[in-house]
Amino acid sequence: MATIRLVPSTYYLSNTSYLSVSNASNMYDNTDSTDYATVYNSRTSTSSYYIYLRGFNFDDIPSGAVVSDFTIKLKARESGVSTSSSYKPYLANGTTAINGSCNSITTTVATHEFSGLSADWDTIRDYGDDFGIRINCRRSSRNTAAYMYIYGAEIEVTYTVPNPRTVTSTLTGDGTINPSGVTNTTQGAEYTLTITPTNKSETVTVKNNGVDVSSQLVVHGLAHTDNFTASDVTTSGIQSGSSYAEYAVGHSAENYNYSGEDRNMYASSSSTGYAQYSFDFSDIPSNANIESVEAICYGHRESSTISSTYVSLCVLMLGSSQASEEVDFPSTSDRTITVESNVTITRSQLDNLTLRHYVGYYGGLVLGITLKVTYSTGDSVDHYTYTFTVDDNATVAVTIGTQETNTLYTKKNGSWKEVIQAYKKQNGSWVEVAIDSVFNSTDKYVCGD
Numbered sequence: 001m002a003t004i005r006l007v008p009s010t011y012y013l014s015n016t017s018y019l020s021v022s023n024a025s026n027m028y029d030n031t032d033s034t035d036y037a038t039v040y041n042s043r044t045s046t047s048s049y050y051i052y053l054r055g056f057n058f059d060d061i062p063s064g065a066v067v068s069d070f071t072i073k074l075k076a077r078e079s080g081v082s083t084s085s086s087y088k089p090y091l092a093n094g095t096t097a098i099n100g101s102c103n104s105i106t107t108t109v110a111t112h113e114f115s116g117l118s119a120d121w122d123t124i125r126d127y128g129d130d131f132g133i134r135i136n137c138r139r140s141s142r143n144t145a146a147y148m149y150i151y152g153a154e155i156e157v158t159y160t161v162p163n164p165r166t167v168t169s170t171l172t173g174d175g176t177i178n179p180s181g182v183t184n185t186t187q188g189a190e191y192t193l194t195i196t197p198t199n200k201s202e203t204v205t206v207k208n209n210g211v212d213v214s215s216q217l218v219v220h221g222l223a224h225t226d227n228f229t230a231s232d233v234t235t236s237g238i239q240s241g242s243s244y245a246e247y248a249v250g251h252s253a254e255n256y257n258y259s260g261e262d263r264n265m266y267a268s269s270s271s272t273g274y275a276q277y278s279f280d281f282s283d284i285p286s287n288a289n290i291e292s293v294e295a296i297c298y299g300h301r302e303s304s305t306i307s308s309t310y311v312s313l314c315v316l317m318l319g320s321s322q323a324s325e326e327v328d329f330p331s332t333s334d335r336t337i338t339v340e341s342n343v344t345i346t347r348s349q350l351d352n353l354t355l356r357h358y359v360g361y362y363g364g365l366v367l368g369i370t371l372k373v374t375y376s377t378g379d380s381v382d383h384y385t386y387t388f389t390v391d392d393n394a395t396v397a398v399t400i401g402t403q404e405t406n407t408l409y410t411k412k413n414g415s416w417k418e419v420i421q422a423y424k425k426q427n428g429s430w431v432e433v434a435i436d437s438v439f440n441s442t443d444k445y446v447c448g449d
Contacts, residue, residue: 002159008132011051012051018043021040024037041081046141050134051137053074053132054129072153075112080146083140109149163186165394176195177398197400208395222381222382224375225373228370229250229251230369233277238266239267240266245265251367254370284350284373292373293373295369296371297314297355299312300332301329309361316339318343324339
């Protein structure tokens, strides 16, 4: 069995007007850490505002690994934050709390373990970057300064790897490969190698265990980013202010439309409505490979409260399905928010992409939208990928450009065969060395195929 401690790499604030973070990198560590990040709640109110620790490195667990146990821990202390159990940390999917909580944070530094989890490991892993630890930074009293000190968090995972295999990637020539060197994986797992030549016109050759697989390379072109503004808008469920939805049409987040008046669009009581913005993507080639999509929205909310009644948020849509996380406008003052697609979008699907601005009985308004689409067409080379299903241990040798290399052969079962692996005894153990180092050497080697 093996054990790994996954740590966060990013955070999200439910309100950026009142919450601020300093020394954020200090909380991207496990619970052994003695350094801390500081979260400050500046609002003189006992409203609840949250920081979400996210970005756990689930990919560091080998593909195909069988997880037998996991625990989730948080190390923190507080000053001026409410210690009531009603406001203790919870696990979350996006901004939605899920079953799983720990003891309230106190003024004493402590490592807290989460219990009462309803989600199993596969569910938590599949949440991906949406999985997080939600920490309430609510003031204990309105006139008391509130600080949360976060030392680190972790998911300690115990797992086994059935049918372990290794893939060793090597590079000859100018450029980079990723991953480089030895990768631990399992039989049946998919392995992808990214190859980026320094000189994009150089020929790239790839051999897998001595067999030329260059024909299986996938070419990825240079990325282009085009910016779009909304070309049209429709509304649904809006009680008042629907005409204001037109403000954002044809206006970017950087060159927004604002008349100087405080205007809002909102729905009827106990319901939500939305403005749906569409875009004209006809300038993007039909053969484009869509790399990423993000919308930058400039606008505000009518009330600083964030709840099912007080709604002003944006989300990307593919038809009737969400293509991003919902992102709230944090303030009654105009602010910029960024909404990033979290699904793969094909060129044909792109034409059905829209942006929705949801509002509640207390709503808000969008004044400008910049939709950024990054894509490649394959008409120019940026990098290559080589993907295969792992069966046995493999050595993937990449050559960029024309290289003068020697070839080493050994006789096996009466036939001469090219040697693709050589080993040298070092400190009592056999270690793999480059084939070229065998030539003009008086050392003794063992060669394998």
